[in-house]
Amino acid sequence: MAQASKNSRTSSATQRFYCSCGGEVKMKTVFENGKVKNMAECEKCKRLARRPSDFR
Ligand SMILES: [Zn+2]
Numbered sequence: 210m211a212q213a214s215k216n217s218r219t220s221s222a223t224q225r226f227y228c229s230c231g232g233e234v235k236m237k238t239v240f241e242n243g244k245v246k247n248m249a250e251c252e253k254c255k256r257l258a259r260r261p262s263d264f265r
Contacts, residue, residue: 226261230254234261
């Protein structure tokens with residue numbers, strides 16, 4: 210229990226996902242019916258999914 214504090218990275222925003230086409234999936238904020246939604250979009254084939262994990 211000595212070195213615990215500084216190098217503990219939480220894996221929240223910097224995860225990378227790749228579409229089956231090989232393009233990188235980026236998170237994108239979309240407004241829909243007055244609500245803010247986070248969508249995942251492949252920057253190559255422009256496929257949209259609700260979660261980045263849907264591309265796998
Ligand atoms: Zn794609």
